[in-house]
Amino acid sequence: MPHANPRSLNRRTVLAAGAALPLFGILTRPGSAAEFSYKLATGQDPTHPVNIRAQEAIDRIRDATGGRVEIKLFPANQLGSDTDLLAQVRNGSVEFFNLSSSILATFVPVAGIVNTGFAFPNYDAVWQAMDGDLGTYLRTQIAKTPILTVSKVWDNGFRHITSSGREIKTPEDLKNFKIRVPPAPILTSLFKALDAGPAPINFNEVYSALQTKVVDGQENPLPIIATTRLYEVQKSCSLTGHVWDGYWILGNKRAFQRLPQDIQTKVTAEFDRSAADQRADVAKLSESLRKDLGAKGLQFIDVDREPFRAALSKTSFYKDWKGKYGDEAWAHLEKTSGKLV
Template identity: 30%
Template sequence: MTISRRTALGALALPALTGSARAQATRLRFAHPHPDSDSWSRASRLFAQLVNERSSGALQVQVFGNGALGSDPTTIAAARGGTLDIVLTGNPFFTGLAPKLNVLDLPFLFRDRRHVAAVLDGRIGDQLRQELDGANLRVLGFWDIGFRNITNSRRAIAAPADLRGLKIRTTPNPAHIKAFQLLGANPSPMPFTELFTALETRTVDGQENPTTLILNARFYEVQRHLSLTRHAYTAGILAMSKQRWEALAPAQRDLLQTVANEVTPQQRQMNEDAEAASVTELKAKGMQALEEPDRAAFARIVTEEVRRDFTGRHGTALPDAIDAAGA
């Protein structure tokens, strides 16, 4: 079911929330790992506000950002177990539960954000949502983290050879790990909530994330070099405990999905709008930014090899469909 159809169904169900539903509030806890200045925080607060207002207080969402309720794996596990209601974190942290989601993290897969939206908001996105059903999670939407870039504390990264020997924090996603192995780096997966300290103590030399998150997480305080490699796109998954979802009234479910459908494109736009300005601000904060690294050289090394690993396990249908989407 596409987003537009879900929105229409949700809108029809809203009147059912009035009347006796106001008498007893249902409280939902929503956790994510990003800092308060990030678009995830702004959009999650908007999500909470709209749910609270449109349910006349019958549904009350409380947002816990900045990793307050634990690391990425911890909050996912809590949502799966029913002790946390809503979790938002990066797609790479879900791929151990649903390996086909790894397709979204293949290097140099997406052409631009229009391509991303064509995939995530259409038939392919609906198919990928279903991959987490067996993990006791209900996907409400795909939010934006963005195109990933490399930072480090040692040297400028203009070409793949510059990465050799550097210890780079990655997500636990197999595509990210394999790509940095092929580039000659030493990938070191860890939760986002542990990353600043690891960079500060030089436990790792660098990391890779979108510039908006590099800025909002203040990585410029502990990293000197930024290379705009844009080597992969990362989506965030907004998911709800399936146990909690099924315990709600149908009208409440429809309201949550409707609001998620409205806020998702707004969050993506927030992040896209902030991206260009973030590079300028990172430079002002003292980072040395290499804006035109040899992206083609990076792509030649990683694209086919990492994709071959995925298709060997899951076939070519998903990546081929993504290539064709939005063309």
Template identity: 35%
Template sequence: MTKLTKRDFIAGATATGAAICMPAIARAQAIVLRWADGQAMNHPSPQSAVKAGLEIKEKTGGRIDIQTFPAGQLGSSRDMVESVASGALTMVTEGAALLGQFVPQISIIEAPYIWRDPAHMTRALKSPLMDELNKVLGEKRGMRVIGVTYYGIRHLTSGSRAINSVEDMKGFKLRVPEVDTFRAMAEAWGAKPTPLNFSELYLALSQGAVDGQENPLPTIQSAKLAEVQKYLVLTGHIITPRLVIVNDAAWSKLTEADRAIVRSAIETASAWQDAEIVSQENSLADTLGKAGMTVLKPDLESFRKPVLATLPAKFESKWGKGLWDRIQGL
């Protein structure tokens, strides 16, 4: 994997554009698809992109070359999604809630307490619902979903305050992604939502700029948050899918056969990632406890009740009337 700075990326994109004007003989080279991810390379998400890239390269005889850029090398989550929309970047793996800033309806699939369990999420995202959301994403922003992965169940961490019920969240400075539904969730708990890009999180926690954060266990582990957080609070408030998004124009330039190869490789790599995430989730609470965190099992209903009392109604106009209830019925 090549480390690329944002400056290198912009220069490379300019060079690629210039290459289009070169004679056909000079352009007889691999099709390069740049695939970004905000997660560190020790997380299964960017690892699955590498696995998919190797399979794609092998099955196309090297005609398609996937270049992967983990750890937010190409900017913040918003930067990367905007780059895919504009065509400056080919692909990104990102959470659905952030994509809601571009297509409001899609954020519902990462809403707090929308899923009963991971099986409910998987079943819904293989239903016509995903086709409908994908159609809107393509029409409005020139992007499409070509893969869905399981990112994990999100839990809280705290630096200095034990959290046993939602009452303990009053005034708590909670880092959340730069997403309105996450802010609303924190507010329903009585916390003070503090939106930060993921790449800024470790430093903010270490300096006390925020009191805590929320993420799945594999992310807490890969980002080494146990070094700067004392308490792991098993709230399980969101079951999170992540989406593999591609620029629609770049996708349409591939042959149908090549698109099938890319989809198949992503599906295989995603299945590996999903299994790896589940495996890690089964043991990481104990692992993080042994690393020095105090593991707490809070009053779950106290967290759930205020969110469900306010959030579905607050975002109904954004998601579409009846969509929450429809998903609950799947």
């Protein structure tokens, strides 16, 4: 049966996050052409908090620069897929782009360290790491390429496990549990290490795979579980929070450096302000969606995450990924995660 775009959020859901797209953000700016006309591409639906807050930043940047910088927002992959857009930002045909860490890792492998299983116990730990030494380290590594990060990291949420039958409460419950994962090596290896049966399946096939019992469950942040109506083919949601992911606002390095220094500072400041607003939106959304999905019949299970992390620690998972990411990156991660290896 048809279901919503995984990146979209319905109007009622977005309003629950306490935000609405301002009319002035849609109107074309009158008057003379801007000195710098740039594009910002995203993969999310126009009503998603990412785009609402990005548009607000764009409007503030235009005002703060007296109209010298005009950034046009292109949401919902209008200019191409995530991989297409990453190439376009690298070559400069698109100046700005928001991308999740998990996909950025295909170009800058160490960016995927934030997806390390059970590394972050809560949002306090996430923001301590990402606004601190780990975030600084990652931004430095990204800046060694033709792209750079123009603001603090935005929020893409914690991932949770849903199931159509077996309730996942302990690591033992994952044994031979057939679970859909995205084609991301770190997620496949996480569930293999926990003795589950991970099956990489493209997202547009997830609903039918669950409906026909090709897999028993899947894992995603609550907004995606809601917008794709996975609660129709799943009975329970275990709040494992096993992986966190973030969105980076990326810029083409040459295009960003063409801006005068004072304008670069203003651009970063306004995107940082919207990052804080978007983080708050997602946090509110996660709370409201638990109620909404519960009302639709999805049973929520609060799990103790420590046994999962302990089970993972008995495998080679953390050691293997430390080897891939390197000692320096891993040391920054362990400042907030605690000792993993």
